[in-house]
Amino acid sequence: MNPLSYFAPVVAFRFMREGLTQTFLIVLGVALGGGVIIFMSALLAGLQANIIRRTLNFQAPIQIQAPDQLARPLREGDSDAVANQVQPRSQQLRSVDQWQKIRADVARIPGVTSVTPVVTGPGFAQRGEATKAVSIIGIETESYFKVVALPDKIIGGRYDMGPIDAIVGTELARDLGIGIEDKFALKAANGAASTLSVVGIFDFGNKGVNERNVYVTLRTAQNLLDLAGGATSLDVKVHDPFAAETIAQTVRQGSDLHVDSWISTNAQFFSAMAAQILANTLIRIFVGITVALGIASVLVVSVVQKSKEIGILRAMGTTRPQVLRIFLIQGAFMGLVGALFGSLLAWIFLQLWRGVATNPDGTPLFVVVIEPSLFAIACVGATLVGILAAAVPARRAARLDPVVAIRG
Amino acid sequence: MADASPGVADTLRLTGVRKSYATGTPVEIEVLHGVDLTLRHGEFAALIGPSGSGKTTLLNVIGLLDRPTAGRVFIAGQDAGTLDEMETTHLRGRTIGFVFQYHYLLPAFTALENVMMPVLAARGRTDREMRESAAALLDRVGLTQWRDNKASAISGGQQQRVAIARALAMNPALVLADEPSGNLDTESADAVFDLMRDVNERSGTTFLIVTHDPRLAQRCDRIVELVDGRIVSDRANTKVVRRG
Secondary structure (H helix, E strand, C coil), X not given: CCCCCCHHHHHHHHHHHHCHHHHHXXXXXXXXXXXXXXXXXXXXXXXXXXXXXXXXXXXXXXXXXXXXXXXXXXXXXXXXXXXXCCCCCCCCCCCCCCHHHHHHHHHXXXXXXXXXXXXXXXXEEEECCEEEEEEEEEECHHHHHHHCCHHHHEEEECCCCCCCEEEEEHHHHHHHCCCCCXXXXXXXXXXXXXXXXXXXXXXXXCHHHHHHEEEEEHHHHHHHCCCCCCCCEEEEEECCHHHHHHHHHHHHCCCCCEEEEHHHHCHHHHHHHHHHHHHHHHHHHHHHHHHHHHHHHHHHXXXXXCHHHHHHHHHCCCCHHHHHHHHHHHHHHHHHHHHHHHHHHHHHHHHHHHHHCECCCCCECCCCCCCHHHHHHHHHHHHHHHHHHHHHXXXXXXCCCHHHHHHC | CCCCCCCCCEEEEEEEEEEEECCCCCCCEEEEEEEEEEEXXXXXXXXXXXXXXXXXXXXXXXXXXXXXXXXXXXECCEEHHHCCHHHHHHHHHHHEEEECCCCXXXXXXXXXXXXXXXXXXXXXXXXXXXXHHHHXXXXXXXXXXXXXXXXXXXXXXXXXXXXXXXXXXXXCCXXXXXXXXXXXXXXXXXXXXXXXXXXXXXXXXXXXXXXXXXXXXXXXXXXXXXXXXXXXXXXXXCCCXXXX
16 A cells, blocks of 8 residues: 555545535534633643642742650559540640751752741731731741742832841731831740831732731741741742652651641642542543544544445445545544634633633733643644544445445 | 366456355345356457346456355456455456446546546556546547536536546456446437447457347347346357447
């Protein structure tokens, strides 16, 4: 068989041109199906990326903390326990033991891009009569900004801080009635207090974070929380956010440290995302099956309509593989052209979506990035679906007995 | 037993060909009961017989569209029984041309493209020589001016002439025609018949024509009569009627 033979393509395209209405309708059907799949995939990918980005905006992918303090049963010598009911121990604010060494060790793990020490504890922000419960977050600015993109969220002032400076959220600034260069008192739960100057105001797009977090330098937080030279946690940034749990497990190995990845702390979000992916996959599969059945039904009808012509082609020396290819080419063409038009439709839908799905201030609800690879995958996929859908009618055509076909 | 191998000049040789349907079932029916037939190069023969006598079945067996239940079929010296499906298809494409009662042209193609179709199927491409050869065949059947018309846009007689040109496209040794003028008026039928006769005389192509029309049969060199799946008469026609 001549692989460069253009007999099958020539006959296939003439058959399709002959049944132009049929061809047009099925290509339209494939275009709509393909368009929906591409549109939904782009939307879902955009939504996921947006949620992940927003979550990781103010949360490190991995957080390492000191091991939990455990209560020990009271014993006398080597004898049995005196008290058999052991209450869980309340957890004190304490530093990760030898955090500098752990920081250096973790930084060497493949996939880790940066590690930063953080001192976190409860406190109160006070100005005049107003008092708000806050989280004091002491950071080493240079390394912390590599983990959490705080500078990008500053909407007023600056992000570099001195020992008597603080960065607060928009909600807290409003509650306390403070602005840039204004002073307020930050008190720790143990009574230690410091008067700080607001140098920057951030907006993470999350009300809780905006009214709770107060960023100060590591040293300031250590002094306030009575953790001189300590760090309550090490925040770790990784190259691939989805590898966070695997890397967290690596850190956990051989240590009693308390290591959480953003995947384990956001389990609910991940199960919702998994459900969303499953629903989307099911929709894509069913749309794909519908498209395949559409192509198959058109070609089945075509085989019946053209059985006499196929019979005569076979009688004049056309081989079964050639007849098979005539119909496979039609399926592939319908799939490919349908997907190309579907790509165009999806692109139009996505532009419309960008125009419609906006926040009240006109900014997009979430950014939908149109990946060219999505269109390429859709075109290749639709072509394969077309070929698969054509397989049954093509086999039927190839197996037609010329005598029966001609006699009709 | 007679020598089963064909003579050098034999285009077709059938020996003891039997054809049954529903083989192995209680309703098995034998349509051909041991047919022996030889067609020599350049013969112009008619196959006649009443309806249901097995003419079309015999034609299908000769045309390698159907396999005999028993017996052997030699086409241009080649024993068709030894070939697989693909080889049979190739042998059929190379050596046999078909003209049916209905033209079965591909309506999406022009007259010229229809004539080129067997060559395109065999070689997978066309070139100027093949195009010129197809055009010459159309010229021979008197359809030069219709060559670029869609097959569906010409008359029944013209379509049948295109079908004859298509049957000749591969320069076959044997043309099998099953009631080639059955759908045509008398004038068109005569024209088609004349055309086949002309091709036979000029190119030496062997023709076997199934016909119900005794008038047309009388214009063939040899008349083979099939009744109930048996050849009951096979005679040279010494009084060939020439038209015009």
